[in-house]
Amino acid sequence: MGDIAGSHTPSPQPDLNRNRLPSLFEVLSRRTLPPVDLYSFYIYMRDQQRSVDYLDFWLDVAQHMTLCRHYVRELRRSVLVVTPDGEKVASKRSSAMLENIGDMTHPVAGPSKYQTDKENNQDAQMSQFLREDLHPQDSPVSDVSAAHRNPDLTGGPRNISESSSPAHTVARQDIRASAEKILYTFLLPGAEREIILPNNITSDITTAIEEYGRDDPEVFDLAKDYVFQAMERDAFPGFLRMKALGNLIPPTLILRLIIGMISMFGAFWTAFVLIFLDESRRSRLYLIIPFTFGVYFLASFQYTLDPVLALLGFSEYTPFDFSRVREPFVRRLLVKRALVVLAITALVDAALLLLFILVPGRRL
Numbered sequence: 001m002g003d004i005a006g007s008h009t010p011s012p013q014p015d016l017n018r019n020r021l022p023s024l025f026e027v028l029s030r031r032t033l034p035p036v037d038l039y040s041f042y043i044y045m046r047d048q049q050r051s052v053d054y055l056d057f058w059l060d061v062a063q064h065m066t067l068c069r070h071y072v073r074e075l076r077r078s079v080l081v082v083t084p085d086g087e088k089v090a091s092k093r094s095s096a097m098l099e100n101i102g103d104m105t106h107p108v109a110g111p112s113k114y115q116t117d118k119e120n121n122q123d124a125q126m127s128q129f130l131r132e133d134l135h136p137q138d139s140p141v142s143d144v145s146a147a148h149r150n151p152d153l154t155g156g157p158r159n160i161s162e163s164s165s166p167a168h169t170v171a172r173q174d175i176r177a178s179a180e181k182i183l184y185t186f187l188l189p190g191a192e193r194e195i196i197l198p199n200n201i202t203s204d205i206t207t208a209i210e211e212y213g214r215d216d217p218e219v220f221d222l223a224k225d226y227v228f229q230a231m232e233r234d235a236f237p238g239f240l241r242m243k244a245l246g247n248l249i250p251p252t253l254i255l256r257l258i259i260g261m262i263s264m265f266g267a268f269w270t271a272f273v274l275i276f277l278d279e280s281r282r283s284r285l286y287l288i289i290p291f292t293f294g295v296y297f298l299a300s301f302q303y304t305l306d307p308v309l310a311l312l313g314f315s316e317y318t319p320f321d322f323s324r325v326r327e328p329f330v331r332r333l334l335v336k337r338a339l340v341v342l343a344i345t346a347l348v349d350a351a352l353l354l355l356f357i358l359v360p361g362r363r364l
Contacts, residue, residue, distance in 0.1 A: 018329055021244055024228070024236045028058065033326035035243040035315035043317055044239045048250065051235065053193040054227050057186045061224045064178045065123070065217045071170040072126050127216035130175070179215035187223070197223055244330045245337065246304030247315040253301050260297030267291045271356040278361035288353050295349045303341050310338035 014033050015026070022032045027041050034040060046052040186195050187202050201222045208214040242249070248256070267290035274284050300306050309315075313331060314322040325331045 014327075016328055020329060021240055022327075024232045027236075028062070028228075034323050035247070035317075035325055036240070036327050036330055040243055040317065041236075041239055044242065045231075045235060047318070048238070048242070049235050053186065053195050054231060056193065057182070057195055058224065058227050058231070060178075060182050060186070061217075061220045064175070064182060064220065067170055067178055068126060068130060068175055068217050071172065071175055072129060074169055123217065127218040130216035131214060176215045179209055179219065182220065183209050195227070197226060201226060242304065243315065244327075244333060247310050247325070247334060248300065248304050248306055249316050249319065251319050252316060253304060256297040257301040260294050260301060263290050263294030263297060267294050267352075275356065275359055275361050276363065278363040280361075281357050284357045285353075287356055288349070291352050292345075292349050295345050295352070299341050299345045299348075303337065305334070305337055305341055307338035307341040307345070310334040 014031050016033075022036055026032050027036060027038055030038050032038075042052065042055060045055045183205065185192055187197070187205055188194070205219055205223060208219045267287060270290060271284070271287050274287070309322065310325075313325045315325050315334075316322050325334060
């Protein structure tokens with residue numbers, strides 16, 4: 001499904017002038033850049049939340065919507081372009097419905113609250129058309145689409161170019177297979193990647209697909225909105241804290257905590273040894289090395305941020321795998337936090353160093 005619906009849909013352009021953190025819908029609709037892009041959120045849902053099935057369900061439903069739009073757009077083009085006098089081939093009602101739907105140029109599928117009234121109306125009309133076209137083999141509109149896919153059947157034009165048309169024509173069977181795949185993969189009890197939804201939502205979808213043969217996008221609307229709200233409430237705030245306010249992931253943070261504690265233990269042990277051996281203050285200056293390591297790594301753990309990496313513009317995706325920070329607002333935010341963390345590190349480091357340098361030595 002992704003090969004048909006995803007690769008030929010125009011990608012939304014990221015908003016480089018956004019002076020705020022992105023919303024979940026902007027991330028899901030690919031309008032953001034690393035480290036708050038969809039790829040980063042997918043890794044977060046997989047590795048941290050352990051609930052990537054919910055995100056995959058959302059993405060599959062969004063792909064299903066795009067697939068339906070391609071199918072209806074192809075039918076509409078067939079009626080209006082291949083056979084301008086559409087009533088000779090298609091029923092008046094079907095032809096009128098296709099014409100009234102419009103071009104459906106909006107490429108992003110999402111909750112209704114993020115769409116305009118026009119987009120919601122077009123999607124509702126598209127679903128209504130698909131419900132009335134449940135048997136494509138008997139539908140005169142589908143005969144037009146078949147003729148468009150094989151111009152030899154009608155003697156019509158062999159080459160019709162339109163930027164909004166997918167490279168591969170979508171068949172109604174593809175839509176049906178897509179809807180069933182979502183049902184059998186995510187929603188049925190005991191499914192391979194079953195997600196937990198309210199029973200009434202799951203049963204309504206199952207009934208609509210299996211008993212009434214529906215495959216229009218509205219079948220999944222309640223489930224899609226429920227999953228979106230769950231991710232927005234339970235997962236997305238943690239994702240922003242990790243990726244927009246920090247640049248490290250939990251496994252690395254634990255490692256830094258261990259290194260920091262060991263460094264601080266070594267620093268304090270060495271400091272007391274030097275004091276009780278009555279070593280010179282110049283010799284104690286070397287304490288700056290373990291204290292700096294200890295304070296730096298503990299500060300990185302506390303703020304989930306490596307300040308040096310932040311100033312260089314890098315963020316961690318998987319353990320020791322770093323990528324450039326390309327979202328402008330996040331880059332500025334991380335730089336500011338990095339400077340604060342470096343200032344705190346320097347102050348604490350200096351205070352500890354002065355304390356153990358100025359303490360009088362006493363040989364035991």
